[in-house]
Amino acid sequence: DQQVKQNSPSLSVQEGRISILNCDYTNSMFDYFLWYKKYPAEGPTFLISISSIKDKNEDGRFTVFLNKSAKHLSLHIVPSQPGDSAVYFCAARGNSGGSNYKLTFGKGTLLTVNP
Amino acid sequence: DAMVIQNPRYQVTQFGKPVTLSCSQTLNHNVMYWYQQKSSQAPKLLFHYYDKDFNNEADTPDNFQSRRPNTSFCFLDIRSPGLGDAAMYLCATSGDRSSGANVLTFGAGSRLTVL
Numbered sequence: 001d002q003q004v005k006q007n008s009p010s011l012s013v014q015e016g017r018i019s020i021l022n023c024d025y026t027n028s029m030f031d032y033f034l035w036y037k038k039y040p041a042e043g044p045t046f047l048i049s050i051s052s053i054k055d056k057n058e059d060g061r062f063t064v065f066l067n068k069s070a071k072h073l074s075l076h077i078v079p080s081q082p083g084d085s086a087v088y089f090c091a092a093r094g095n096s097g098g099s100n101y102k103l104t105f106g107k108g109t110l111l112t113v114n115p
Numbered sequence: 116d117a118m119v120i121q122n123p124r125y126q127v128t129q130f131g132k133p134v135t136l137s138c139s140q141t142l143n144h145n146v147m148y149w150y151q152q153k154s155s156q157a158p159k160l161l162f163h164y165y166d167k168d169f170n171n172e173a174d175t176p177d178n179f180q181s182r183r184p185n186t187s188f189c190f191l192d193i194r195s196p197g198l199g200d201a202a203m204y205l206c207a208t209s210g211d212r213s214s215g216a217n218v219l220t221f222g223a224g225s226r227l228t229v230l
Contacts, residue, residue, distance in 0.1 A: 002157070004157070009155070034218065036221075041223070042223050042224075043119070043121075043205055043207075043221030043222050043223045043224050044158075044205070044221045045221070046218045046219070046220070049218065089157070089158070102148075102160055102163065103160070103219055104157075104160075105150075105157040105158045105159075106157055107155065107156055107157045108155075108157070
């Protein structure tokens with residue numbers, strides 16, 4: 001039973017355009033959400049996060065939006081660059097007991113930015 | 116100046132032959148995690164240590180064991196690898212939640228092949 005879902009396995013965009021990666025979750029106890037980026041043969045690296053008390057967090061070209069009522073978050077990359085081509089994982093953290101320290105991941109979305 | 120180092124990066128073993136994967140960290144983080152990621156799947160948490168306290172996930176098979184002899188090192192032992200255990204194994208660390216640091220830092224992973 002997947003609690004974090006990334007329904008698009010892949011996304012292809014042109015350089016300079018916007019990339020929008022989507023993520024849905026089912027567990028209302030999640031209180032913190034993160035996006036990780038993964039290049040081939042490397043481990044995931046942290047990109048950006050958002051607390052459940054916010055609806056938007058921005059860091060340079062990257063913005064994460066959270067819609068709690070819809071249990072949906074999205075990552076916007078503007079403008080997209082070829083170096084952004086990677087697998088993007090959405091992850092969520094619980095807020096009680098032992099789940100404080102655990103992240104639940106989605107399956108990832110492979111983003112390809114074409115020059 | 117890699118902060119989470121996993122060895123070996125690639126491990127080939129025979130069906131049923133025990134394997135040990137290692138992880139070391141220079142971040143002095145309290146929490147260390149082992150995730151299993153199969154192709155096109157979400158990273159799946161196997162277990163984590165908060166300091167010396169071991170926390171096993173309910174659905175982690177008994178075939179998987181872990182040791183954390185000190186803050187810096189953590190090992191994943193697969194006692195009798197089966198073909199279904201072929202995967203990327205990701206080690207990650209995080210600081211104490213109370214300090215506000217709950218972003219996981221991942222190693223590059225150890226890819227296990229079972230023949």
